[in-house]
Amino acid sequence: MTASEDRDELADQFDQWRHYVQRRPELRRADADELEDHLRGSVDELVAAGLHADEAFLVAVKRMGSLDELSREFAREHSERLWKQLVLTGDTDSPAAASRSRRDLVAMVACAVGAAVSVKVPELFGVDLEDDPAFYAPNIGLFALPWLAAFLAWRRRAARPVIGVLLALFALGAVAANAYPLAEDSQSLVLSAIHLPIALWFVVGLAYVSDDLRSPRRRMDFVRFTGEWFVYYVLIALGGGVLVLFTTGTFKAIGISSETLVGQWLVPCGGVAAAVVAGWLVEAKQSVVENIAPVLTRLFTPLFTAVLLGFLVTFAFAGGGIDVEREALIMFDLLLVVVLGLLLYSISARDPLGPPVLFDKLQLALVVSALAIDVLVLLEVLGRISEYGTTPNKAAALGENVLLLANLVWSAWLLFRLVRGRAPFAALERWQISYLPVFAGWAWVVVLVFPPVFGYL
Structure with missing residues (x-):
């Protein structure tokens, strides 16, 4: 890797770290600047000692300590800040910020x-x-x-x-x-x-x-x-x-x-x-409610995982089919969308530089369970379409489940590689971000194209 590539990679890592720091309500911009100066100085020392830029960055971050601990320390020293954020708008210590x-x-x-x-x-x-x-x-x-x-x-x-x-x-x-x-x-x-x-x-x-x-x-x-x-x-x-x-x-x-x-x-x-x-x-x-994100995802991810696994076990023993009428289709699609929403929200709240943890494995179980249900619903929808013909509801459900299938398959693969330590978290984040326009495009297709195609049925 060239020196220029090292600098570019290091700049990206600092951008990610600073973005994560600035989401902490306990830390002001000046605090983030101070921490970043300290981190950059430590990285420079390690690079001068012979480490590669990416290695120096990871070592320096580890030496600095947990960001949670730093945030708690700032909160103890400046407890009035969080209360100001909760009851006021913006940084009242700055006239420009107050005017804004x-x-x-x-x-x-x-x-x-x-x-x-x-x-x-x-x-x-x-x-x-x-x-x-x-x-x-x-x-x-x-x-x-x-x-x-x-x-x-x-x-x-x-x-x-x-x-x-x-x-x-x-x-x-x-x-x-x-x-x-x-x-x-x-x-x-x-x-x-x-x-x-x-x-x-x-x-x-x-x-x-x-x-x-x-x-x-x-x-x-x-x-x-x-x-x-x-x-x-x-x-x-x-x-x-x-x-x-x-x-x-x-x-x-x-x-x-x-x-x-x-x-x-x-x-x-x-x-x-x-x-x-x-x-x-x-x-x-500015990030006060953002602290709820990890709590919500850690609360509902295991609950939804248990529900999906329970459904799959019951389905396997019951041996019946799945009702794919309109209300059931909407329910299953909403369930899968909620699962995807939990995944996206947890990705947005996760430390991008953090190592794989147990919660990542739990998310993998959630995604795999949702993937299995998506396949079952798809098979039922295809069976009904081949037997009775298509309707706007079934066509919309078919398209949405295909899109969700593609998203969940690759998400499961990236999560599997993440928990095995063979892929960075950034790969999962990039995949989800790049896939969002696909959902937007499909929503417009259903709204604009479906009515005339199906004779305004």
Whole structure:
């Protein structure tokens, strides 16, 4: 390896290490700079002593000690920092950061209000939420996600060409949701209602990475953002549920019905506005909730592994087939998507430089179990298609299971090599990041192509 290649590899390793350090809420930028200076000095000494650059880096990191221990030490010395992050927005010790936080807050409020207003606009044209569920089902993502993307694009200072692409993709989504003559009981309507929000979420991802479109690390940041956004949104939804209960109860106590207020205003407007608020919280709190990621993955990975293994054992002894009607297909696909989500979220939270551990083996068991279920569902779907013909639901399930099969097969292989110490963690991370556009493309195919191909069935 040449000296230039050594420098490039060492620069990549420092970038990964610094990115991981900056995700710790206990450590400020100045702390990270201090640690990096110390690490670079140690690496230089080891290289001067005759070690290769990559060996020197690993030895220096090991000498520095566990990052968890360093973070805990900083937390003990500066305990007020984490409380400021939890209850305030941004670094209040910096006037520039405080000003930026206020601007972010104003932008978030504007986008949240825009989302709340947009969900009521169809009523001006006689389209009611209760009477026209076939309109709102595929359009719900269009009321919330463009405003979330607008907030992220504003915060990232997205270039005009990127903004143009975002507008074009959301417009395409609006056409897909409303141009086709789909009946209320149409399978294509259900598929659009499921897949269009997924397709639009990847458009939100484009807004998120608009400050560095070519960076794989930024794409993994979006995976992490997705998990944290979901956590915040669920928490907001739970709080909103409590608010609805109190609103209903208090108005009922004085003999007034609040069904219109709750059903027509509070729930729809709050639901779409919360999507923007949750995104702002993820951005504003800067890694506070990120500490939940390892906890969630370590809690649910063994549980899902046990459930999948239990299903496979039961299936083997029962000897029956798998129900592949619409509800069952959706359930199995959601199960496999959750497994993939757990894998992605754990990848985003893992120390990229850490050695293989027991949890990696547990993830391998989870992926292999999901792979076996995917194969069983695929065989059942192919059997039903060959016997009864295809439908939009079965075709969508077939395509999604094929995509998941390809992803899970290679993920299992990379995890196997990882736990054997024969492949770096970066290979698994690159594979998942490179595969995300495949899921986005398939979601758009289902939304745009399936309705006319299947005669709007």
